[in-house]
Amino acid sequence: MSYRYVGPAEISAAVRPGSEGRAIGSPGDLGAWVTERGEAEAREPYTFVVDLDGRLRLAPRRSEHVACAGGRPVLAAGEIAFGRTSGRWSTHEISNQSTGYCPDLGSWHAVARALEDAGVGHGGRFTHEVVFRRCEACQECSVVREDDFVCVFCGSDLPVEWNVDS
Numbered sequence: 429m430s431y432r433y434v435g436p437a438e439i440s441a442a443v444r445p446g447s448e449g450r451a452i453g454s455p456g457d458l459g460a461w462v463t464e465r466g467e468a469e470a471r472e473p474y475t476f477v478v479d480l481d482g483r484l485r486l487a488p489r490r491s492e493h494v495a496c497a498g499g500r501p502v503l504a505a506g507e508i509a510f511g512r513t514s515g516r517w518s519t520h521e522i523s524n525q526s527t528g529y530c531p532d533l534g535s536w537h538a539v540a541r542a543l544e545d546a547g548v549g550h551g552g553r554f555t556h557e558v559v560f561r562r563c564e565a566c567q568e569c570s571v572v573r574e575d576d577f578v579c580v581f582c583g584s585d586l587p588v589e590w591n592v593d594s
């Protein structure tokens with residue numbers, strides 16, 4: 429499934445043509461990106477999206493996901509850090525942390541495919557999982573902490589199933 433942008437309108441309104449993150453289709457693409465950004469920054473998470481064509485796109489850390497996606501829906505969004513062992517790139521940390529898209533944990537499958545297409549190793553799941561739900565009482569998007577499905581804004585119960593896009 430794809431996720432549309434659900435964050436503040438003023439952020440998506442500020443997205444300009446050509447804002448898309450760098451498409452990463454091979455270990456060489458990733459190596460070039462890391463070299464340009466500097467090896468030290470590679471240990472901090474970058475902003476990433478998986479675009480509608482299933483491609484991994486990277487932007488500098490703290491970039492807005494909606495800018496990295498060129499304002500379009502995504503298959504996945506979050507933060508990602510890489511490491512290299514024996515010359516092979518793999519993910520060191522990866523999460524679905526994106527308050528712009530609030531993606532479900534099932535977005536992992538699109539992430540895994542995009543990483544495999546790019547020849548980047550991964551650990552089979554997000555290292556940090558964020559559970560997003562929209563409160564049906566007050567409409568705010570909440571992050572569920574420690575399996576406590578209660579809206580932090582109004583105290584109402586949150587649904588068990590992902591519902592942010594509904």
Ligand SMILES: [Zn+2]
Nearest residue numbers: 563566579582
């Ligand atoms: Zn609420």
